[in-house]
Amino acid sequence: MPDFNFPIRVYYEDTDSGGVVYHSQYLNFMERTRTEWLRNLGFEQDALREEYKCIFVVKRIEIDFIKPARFNDALIVSTHLKKAMFASFLLTQSIIHQKTNELLCKAEIKIAAVYPDTFKPRRIPELILTGVKA
Amino acid sequence: MPDFNFPIRVYYEDTDSGGVVYHSQYLNFMERTRTEWLRNLGFEQDALREEYKCIFVVKRIEIDFIKPARFNDALIVSTHLKKAMFASFLLTQSIIHQKTNELLCKAEIKIAAVYPDTFKPRRIPELILTGVKA
Amino acid sequence: MPDFNFPIRVYYEDTDSGGVVYHSQYLNFMERTRTEWLRNLGFEQDALREEYKCIFVVKRIEIDFIKPARFNDALIVSTHLKKAMFASFLLTQSIIHQKTNELLCKAEIKIAAVYPDTFKPRRIPELILTGVKA
Amino acid sequence: MPDFNFPIRVYYEDTDSGGVVYHSQYLNFMERTRTEWLRNLGFEQDALREEYKCIFVVKRIEIDFIKPARFNDALIVSTHLKKAMFASFLLTQSIIHQKTNELLCKAEIKIAAVYPDTFKPRRIPELILTGVKA
Numbered sequence: 001m002p003d004f005n006f007p008i009r010v011y012y013e014d015t016d017s018g019g020v021v022y023h024s025q026y027l028n029f030m031e032r033t034r035t036e037w038l039r040n041l042g043f044e045q046d047a048l049r050e051e052y053k054c055i056f057v058v059k060r061i062e063i064d065f066i067k068p069a070r071f072n073d074a075l076i077v078s079t080h081l082k083k084a085m086f087a088s089f090l091l092t093q094s095i096i097h098q099k100t101n102e103l104l105c106k107a108e109i110k111i112a113a114v115y116p117d118t119f120k121p122r123r124i125p126e127l128i129l130t131g132v133k134a
Numbered sequence: 135m136p137d138f139n140f141p142i143r144v145y146y147e148d149t150d151s152g153g154v155v156y157h158s159q160y161l162n163f164m165e166r167t168r169t170e171w172l173r174n175l176g177f178e179q180d181a182l183r184e185e186y187k188c189i190f191v192v193k194r195i196e197i198d199f200i201k202p203a204r205f206n207d208a209l210i211v212s213t214h215l216k217k218a219m220f221a222s223f224l225l226t227q228s229i230i231h232q233k234t235n236e237l238l239c240k241a242e243i244k245i246a247a248v249y250p251d252t253f254k255p256r257r258i259p260e261l262i263l264t265g266v267k268a
Numbered sequence: 269m270p271d272f273n274f275p276i277r278v279y280y281e282d283t284d285s286g287g288v289v290y291h292s293q294y295l296n297f298m299e300r301t302r303t304e305w306l307r308n309l310g311f312e313q314d315a316l317r318e319e320y321k322c323i324f325v326v327k328r329i330e331i332d333f334i335k336p337a338r339f340n341d342a343l344i345v346s347t348h349l350k351k352a353m354f355a356s357f358l359l360t361q362s363i364i365h366q367k368t369n370e371l372l373c374k375a376e377i378k379i380a381a382v383y384p385d386t387f388k389p390r391r392i393p394e395l396i397l398t399g400v401k402a
Numbered sequence: 403m404p405d406f407n408f409p410i411r412v413y414y415e416d417t418d419s420g421g422v423v424y425h426s427q428y429l430n431f432m433e434r435t436r437t438e439w440l441r442n443l444g445f446e447q448d449a450l451r452e453e454y455k456c457i458f459v460v461k462r463i464e465i466d467f468i469k470p471a472r473f474n475d476a477l478i479v480s481t482h483l484k485k486a487m488f489a490s491f492l493l494t495q496s497i498i499h500q501k502t503n504e505l506l507c508k509a510e511i512k513i514a515a516v517y518p519d520t521f522k523p524r525r526i527p528e529l530i531l532t533g534v535k536a
Binding site: 152154157158159161162165189191192193194195196197198199202250253 | 286288291292293295296299323325326327328329330331332333336384387
């Protein structure tokens with residue numbers, strides 16, 4: 001399936017006194033985009049939790065910070081499903097600067113399905129597996 | 135009872151590209167200090183939640199930002215109980231710069247006790263009321 | 269001039285383990301909305317800083333937290349200019365739940381113009397004063 | 403040189419509505435610890451910036467999230483210098499739960515020295531290279 005793209009604006013809260021976006025904030029941008037990616041496929045995570053007893057947690061991240069974003073920059077965050085397994089997804093995500101098209105950072109992120117109460121691993125509900133692969 | 139003081143260091147994550155601590159972050163510093171104030175009185179909030187079905191939420195804040203803090207500054211955050219009511223506390227909190235002793239911001243904060251599941255107001259458990267007034 | 273409204277979605281990063289939006293995060297939502305309010309009037313704050321040596325800082329906030337927002341909620345944040353002075357603005361801002369129209373919090377916020385290097389107060393550039401009153 | 407350890411307490415602001423610490427927050431904990439590691443070696447980063455025109459930025463992170471931390475947990479964050487190069491450091495960092503000694507997450511992090519104004523790579527000042535290897 002095609003990549004999913006989501007626009008994010010940099011506000012003061014995202015920056016630090018180095019004058020650029022604080023490094024861990026890019027992970028927040030990527031998580032917002034995963035939420036919108038699932039929503040776009042028809043999956044609301046509060047409903048997934050209630051109806052399927054399924055929440056997603058981040059298990060592993062490899063991220064390269066290539067060029068800094070700054071206050072007021074308009075960014076495009078993309079999500080690409082690299083591999084869907086029984087109990088986890090492997091995604092690649094990247095952030096580009098909207099105006100210049102420069103790549104600011106890229107990451108490979110492993111997301112796992114767990115039960116909300118115990119955080120024990122669980123199979124990804126079939127409906128979601130089918131949805132993300134479509 | 136005497137004021138409670140708690141030291142907080144400013145890290146990069148707390149600052150913004152204006153070069154100073156991001157304004158809402160001072161509220162986080164104040165909340166950390168309220169947590170340590172309660173801990174110092176013998177109250178762990180995770181235990182209060184489990185045993186007493188009581189969590190505290192912020193109902194109202196009046197805060198003046200007087201002078202900015204910067205990266206690496208050592209701060210002292212103080213908490214003073216102004217008034218304890220049946221279901222809420224009124225606290226005054228302030229933040230000073232440790233080295234210069236300058237007042238950076240001061241706030242009056244109303245905290246209410248609520249049930250964790252419904253967020254409905256509830257009486258503050260007697261043990262806590264007694265403890266904070268001691 | 270009419271109120272300015274801006275939609276904001278609640279993500280995981282905005283919530284805390286109480287199950288609701290962390291209290292200081294509403295201030296971040298309000299600041300994003302002030303940035304968009306100025307942008308909507310034609311003022312980009314990075315340009316204001318460069319060309320006019322003017323940045324805006326928060327001097328005082330009075331905020332009431334009325335009802336909590338939760339993960340995935342769609343919110344509308346509004347900004348209303350109550351008074352424009354030589355060196356500061358007084359704004360009222362509120363946050364409502366988009367679906368239910370319930371008022372979640374409301375605030376009165378004083379914003380001051382300062383020089384970026386010294387944080388000393390300065391007059392608000394005429395162009396901006398005219399713009400926000402239009 | 404021996405590992406550097408730094409204690410960090412989990413506050414409400416660090417958690418999300420899943421009931422655990424929000425994933426990117428562990429990176430903030432690690433960055434606080436790197437700041438304290440450098441301070442412990444005698445290097446204040448605001449002084450490094452002024453005197454040496456040197457700031458450190460994160461270039462790459464590989465992080466595994468093994469077990470979640472929760473509100474009120476006391477954590478120990480450790481920093482180990484794996485390799486010091488001309489213009490960058492390779493560090494391994496881990497977070498353990500103080501009471502249970504369980505490993506919560508571990509990361510390999512590449513930090514690069516850059517000029518504060520241009521963010522161009524630069525050699526790490528000799529004094530710092532010597533200090534961190536000692």
